[in-house]
Amino acid sequence: MPAKRLLIYKHKLKSHQVFNYYCRLALLSILGAKVHSILTMLTIALGIAACTITLTLVNSMSSNPIAHKSGQLFRVQLDNWDPNQAAISPDLPPEFVTWTDARNVVQARQAKRQSASAITWGMVNPAEQGLTPFLALMRVTSKDFFPMFDVPFLYGAGWDENAEQNNDYVVVLSKETNQRVFHGANSVGQTLTMLGATFTVVGVLNDWHLSPKFYDMSYGAFSDPEEMYLPLELKAVFELPHGGITSCWKAVESERYDAFMHSECTNFQLWVELDNPQQKSQFADYLTQYVQQQKSLGRFPRPLNNRLLNVAQWLEYKQVVKQDVQIMFWLSIMFLLVCLINAASLLSAKLHTKHSEIGLRRALGANFSQIVMQYSLEVVFIGLCGGLIGIILALVGLQGVASLYAGYGRLIELDIPIALSVILLAVMGTIIAGLVPVYTACRPVLATQLKQ
Amino acid sequence: MLVMKNIGKVFTTDVVQTHALREFNLNVSEGDFVAVTGTSGSGKTTFLNVAGLLETFDSGQYTLDGENIQGLNDKQRSQLRNEKIGFIFQSFNLIPDLNLFDNVDVPLRYRGFNAAERKSRIIQNLERVGLGKRIKHYPAQLSGGQQQRVAIARALAGTPRFLLADEPTGNLDSDMANSVMTLLQEINQSGTTIIMVTHDQALAKQAQRQIIVRDGKVCDASETAAHIQTQAEITPSV
Amino acid sequence: MNLLLNIGPIFRALLQQKFSAILVVIQVAITMAIITNGVAITWDRYVHIERESGIDEPNLFFLTSSGFSQDFNPRASIEQDLALIRGTDGVIDALQANSFPLSDSGNWYEIQTSPESSAQLIPAASYKFDEHGINTFGLTLLAGENFNQQDTLWLEEADSQWPSHVLLSRATAAALFGDQQWQKAVGKTIYVNHNTPIIVKGIVEQLYAPWVDWAHVEQTIISPARVTHNSARYVIRTQPGRRDEIMQTLTATLAKMNTQRVIRKVKSIQQAKDEIYAADIATVSILLIVIIVLAFVTAMGVAGLASFNINKRRQQIGIRRALGASKRQILHHFMLENALLCAMGVLLGSIVTLGLNVFLVSQYALVPLPLYYLPLGIVSLFLISQLAVIKPAYRAMGVSPAMATRSN
Secondary structure, eight states: OHHHHHHHHHHHIIIIIHHHHHHHHHHHHHHHTHHHHHHHHHHHHHHHHHHHHHHHHHHHHHOOTTGGGTTTEEEEEOOOOOTTSOSBTTTBOOSSEEHHHHHHHHHHTOSSEEEEEEEEEEEEOOTTTTOOOEEEEEEEEOTTHHHHTTOOEEEEOOOOHHHHHTTOOEEEEOHHHHHHHHTTSOOTTOEEEETTEEEEEEEEEOOOOOSSOTTOOTTOTTOOOOSEEEETTHHHHTTOOOOSOOBOSSOOSSSSHHHHHTSSOEEEEEEEEOOSHHHHHHHHHHHHHHHHHHHHTTOOOSOOOOEEEEHHHHHHHTTOSOHHHHHHHHHHHHHHHHHHHHHHHHHHHHHHTTHHHHHHHHHTTOOHHHHHHHHHHHHHHHHHHHHHHHHHHHHHHHHHHHHHTGGGGGGOOOOHHHHHHHHHHHHHHHHHHHHHHHHHHHOSOHHHHHHO | OEEEEEEEEEEEOSSOEEEEEEEEEEEEOTTOEEEEEOOTTSSHHHHHHHHTTSSOOSEEEEEETTEEOTTOOHHHHHHHHHHHEEEEOTTOOOOTTSOHHHHHHHHHHHHTOOHHHHHHHHHHHHHHTTOTTOTTOOGGGSOHHHHHHHHHHHHHHTOOSEEEEESTTTTSOHHHHHHHHHHHHHHHHTTOEEEEEOSOHHHHHTSSEEEEEETTEEOOTHHHHHHHHHHHHHGGGO | OOGGGGHHHHHHHHHTTHHHHHHHHHHHHHHHHHHHHHHHHHHHHHHHHTOOOSSOGGGEEEEEEEEOSTTOOHHHHHHHHHHHHHHSTTEEEEEEOSOOTTSOOOEEEEEESSSSTTSOOEEEEEEEOOTTHHHHHTOOEEEEOOOOGGGOEEEOTTOOOOOSEEEEEHHHHHHHHOGGGGGGGTTOEEEETTTEEEEEEEEESOOOOSOTTOTTTTOEEEEOEEEOOSEEEEEEEEOTTOHHHHHHHHHHHHHHHOTTEEEEEEEEHHHHHHHHTHHHHHHHHHHHHHHHHHHHHHHHHHHHHHHHHHHHTHHHHHHHHHTTOOHHHHHHHHHHHHHHHHHHHHHHHHHHHHHHHHHHHHHSSOOOOOTTHHHHHHHHHHHHHHHHHHHHHHHHHTOOGGGGGOOO
């Protein structure tokens, strides 16, 4: 009877109390060498923090803000450049198109959707609203701009084809501008004095912050979207200034505004939406045909060199992720490696001092796997604590990094999945790194350890 | 050769003062083989540490081979230790990371001999203790008796004036112990003074002279008589 | 005792604890690779940021005046504003400029020494500064002379007309007429847009293009033109130390003086510079932190490991002391052991450093590591690890030789 009871007791002990016991032993061991444990955790924490910060940077810079449509949206590039010199060496076409080509391609309506746009600015004089005038950053664009880039609307919508054809003075406001001028009220149908004329508000955007602002990165890949949106044709009507990047290879013939508009100067972003490869090849054929036709008119002196890059390809081409950040990413991976090696050597040094304790435990009946279990728990615990401290350090570090990359501030936020995967990596790294010393510490013959 | 006069050594902790040695007097002549016995806690080890310049003493006078030890700094004492004293410990105290050659080499390095001199001394002494063929082995690969022989080779390599042995057979079985004792006697016969600390009376009897430490003092009055007796026995043969 | 003689036994002893020795060696190697490459990149960026743009950066600021009403007269407004600004106490000089170094926007043209198409085209950023340009920006005139009031040409927006005289930066003159003969450019006729002839009136020492990353950043051309524009940008140079104060008061005064316009984009050149170089400054700061933290981590690791090794070997130290080692010799023993590990580390580290550099150079537009960085890396790693081991080694010195007789 007593023997049986003992057996049951032993069985119970195995199920959960043994684990508790090992946890307590691990904790005692960690607390027993406080400075050592803190040093080890801090080491792991620093490596994790460095990796998390750079991974977050890389991730926030390389995110595709319109991933679900990335393959359907294409940037159109046409090579209208100098016959003797490529726009972008060695032989790339310019990134922007001319006013002429922008309008021709948009009006041809050969893609599912198409939009040509450019950045500009002008004075807004909301005298009716009792506000002082201000200079607003504006985008002139085509009506398709809004649906093709999934632009979110708070009130109203973009303008329609009629408005475009009639050169109606319509405007879409950003949420911030609507807040500034109309105090956030539904301003659709309201009028606004700007550019010396009276405009009607047709829509107000909801929060819209693209990172990166893939459709036009000329003011920085992480700049905010424009404050107002007007139909493309109004650029010529109001002779609005040419914002963004203007490149010319031929001198503009005269000083008049329309001379520039008919020149070979590029300033407009041309995007199309194409649903499938078939549509894409049809559109590519159309572009070829268009350039051939223009060649017959004496333009496009260079060989045919049209490019259609989808959003992902475009972001890669534009090298949105700063090279420095990628270099820092590699350095931080190596940094983590150093930290893990450091932790491993600290743990191994500690376990060396435990040889006699291990020998004693084994002499008292602990088997190999129990010993490994006991010390592995200690290693896991140290790894997890290191991970947690690391995330706290990363949070603090990201604040600092965000202030350094002021222009990117909004985007740099700790990504929980990244943080968790880095912790997982660190714990696994610590276990692997710690297992070798655990193994060598557990293996030696009893006698030699007891003798010491 | 080794003269201790009224040596005192006090260990002070927050709570108590322990007089490990008090008025300790001893006179060892050249060529002696002295066994120091006593129960544990009697002050044997402290005596050994003081005699071997491993620890300082608080009072009294200690002259080793004509040199007054009092007032020597650590560096001078280290040098003296290195040149004049060879140690043999109960737990052999070989350095586990070093092979036999390097272990015997340790005191010779501190002595500053040149490479050829060291090599010849190492090989000569390892051969002397019968381990000349195992110079590349590590301590863990040897039996206890063999390890103690290496320790003896190491102690002898610097041709010290005398050997201090601390329970040299304490960790050995009787066969091994006997062979180690035989070796020590051989060494003594070739002129090296030996002081051996042990609690084993049987072993102590094999020495020429036996002293007993009790409460930090050389206490047995018969010691002097025994001394004279052994001197008389030995002198003609020397 | 000759220290170096001790290497043999220490090395053989290290081989007996391969695992921890290998860890330290790898750690030192990777640390060296990161630190060496990191320092090289940091230095490269630092030099890039600290280049002299040729203008009096600390004492300059700029602002934009944008007129918005129908009856706003840009030219009258510009004249009036400049008169007021130049008359302000503490202002050295001011001008209206389309663009300036570090403004990150502007135009560039191709110029050549003859109108023939065979002549080499030299790209040069175009600035429109009148006779106040040299004084406002604090430029140094090396040859020829400054513009006078008659040279100035008033232009309408988007004008392509060129005045008859220009100033060149020395780099532009050197690109046109050869490195040794840049002085000869004064008085010569050059051609813009293939066919517009202009005479070089003078040469300024250094003047950067508006874009800091432009390949021809030192090549600039100044023409004495003023563009009347509803928006006018003024650049103002103040007496040293008075920039921020004048920036505030002047902005307020200008805004009050003419209510037909708004004053915006008030910024010092220093601010503009910080923004333009933000990414480089970020790289430099982050890398510096990484280098310092890494050096710290590795030092801590080396110290921690040495400390544990010494604790583990207390008895061994006692034995050595008993066998006659002096305290100094114990210190030297551990320093030497550390130096030996470090030597293996930097040996492997040199390979890892070069390997990492080859990888980075092949992936990114980096300049290959100058080879003198290797000895620098080696020396710094030695310093780091030797400094780290001093404290534990001092503790080892304190181990009593009596440890040897204690059977632990």
